[in-house]
Amino acid sequence: MILTGLLLGAALGYVLQRSRFCVTGAFRDLYMARSSRYFVPFLLAIAIQAIGVAALTGIGVIAPEPASFAPLAVVGGGFLFGIGIVMAGGCATGTYYRAGEGLLGSWVALIFYALFAAVMKYGPLAGFNDAARARTVGDTTIQETLGVSVWVPVVVFSAIVAVLVVRQIRINARHRTAKLPARRTGLGRYLADVVWNPWAGGVLLGLIAIIAWPLSTAAGRNGGLGITTPSAKIVTFLTTGDVTLVDWSVMLVLGILVGSFIAAKASGEFRWRVPDASTMLRSGGGGVAMGIGASLAGGCTIGNSLVETSLFSYQGWVSFLAIMLGTWGAAWIFLVRPQKAAAASRPAPVLTPAA
Structure with a gap:
């Protein structure tokens, strides 16, 4: 059953690559360009x-357990x-799919991300990580605090997103861009030639995230999409040979x-691209920050920003805001x-007197 993780991960990688969907860009553009072109599809x-997780939970197919909240x-x-995802040039999934395109800078970021996630979760800093994450508060979800059904925040949030989607569609309609001619016709044109718009990326990402829950559950893992822990498991497996670490989530990221x-x-679009030395160093530093940060934050x-938010856990939404602020701070610095x-x-232009 763990091979379903490999198949779903391949579908996710394909969608991300064709839609150029990366949360780093969504957060960064919201600050730098005042553009919500990718941010609203991510909310979608x-x-x-x-909606999907609440429905599957209601009929007993899955039993999600929201993460405890360590503020x-x-x-x-x-x-x-x-900060790390701006330095690395992509979030966790963005780094994976860009590595698949042949970007060596992304490979450097990915290696250091996985390495330091392993150091934090299974290595010498595991004690520090566990101690930091043990300082939790009582309630874990918004609905728990309010004493209501999960459907209450689901409906309210979905209604807000629906309003934002309509607004964004109107904005996009006023700023249509010319499209390059495709090399192929028919299905091949849409699968390979045309860059998918952010709406396709957002909708498919949401659907893949839903499918991940029952597939992962069937493989003996109670959870949805995840990147950090399986990345750490890959490094630990390579250094210890412990095959029990190779589970559904590891297949997903591969x-x-x-x-x-x-x-x-x-x-x-695949080609090996070698960045300059400074970019390589910054990518490596970004990977370190990503591995440490994601381990402390729990995702x-x-x-966090996709899966835990859909459960309306405090960890998910607080982390969402913290990651966004870190992205904005790093965008200003770098x-x-x-x-x-x-x-x-730049020197000021020299004005010549009129003849």
Whole structure:
């Protein structure tokens, strides 16, 4: 049954590569460009999953267990993770699918991300990580605090997202861009030539997130999509040979690499790309921050910002905000400030008197 993880991961990798869907870009663009072009589709993915998970739970197919809430670890870890994904040039899933495209900088970020997630979860810093995550508060979910059914936050959130979707569609209609001609016709055109719009990415991400729950449950793992823990398990397996670590979630993340590689090859976008030394160093540092931050926060932009938010857990939503703030802070340090410095250093134009 764990092979279903590989198949679903391949589908996820294919969708991410063709839609260019990355939460880092969604958060960054919201700050730098005041654009919600990817942010609202990401909220739509959360809403779709929330409805699906609540329905599957109601009929007894799955039994989700929201994460306990450790405020200091979640806020600090989420903020650090947000900084890391800007340095690395992509969130956890974004790093995986870009590695599948042949970006060596993403491979560096991915290796350090998985390595330091393993250090935090199974290695010398496991004690520190466990102690930080043990400082929890009472309630774990919004519905638990309010004493209501999970359907209450699901309906309210879905209604808010529906309003934002309508608004975003109207904005997109006013800013249509020209599309390049496709090389193929028919189904191949849509599968390989045309870059899928963010709505396709958001809807498919939400549906894949729903499917992950029963498939993972059938394989003996109670959970949905996850990236950080399985990445740490891969490193630990490679160093210890413990085959019990190779579960459904490990197959999922390996599948992302496979799916994105297939999509990149089919579209002609795969090629090995070697960044300069400074970019490689920053990618490695970003990977370190991602691994440590995601371990402390209990998840990444998938495990927390997509999955735990759909359960309306405090860990999910607080981490969501902390990651976003970390992304904005890093965007200012690494992107906005250098741009302003470069603009300030340019000589002023010389004005010549009119003849």
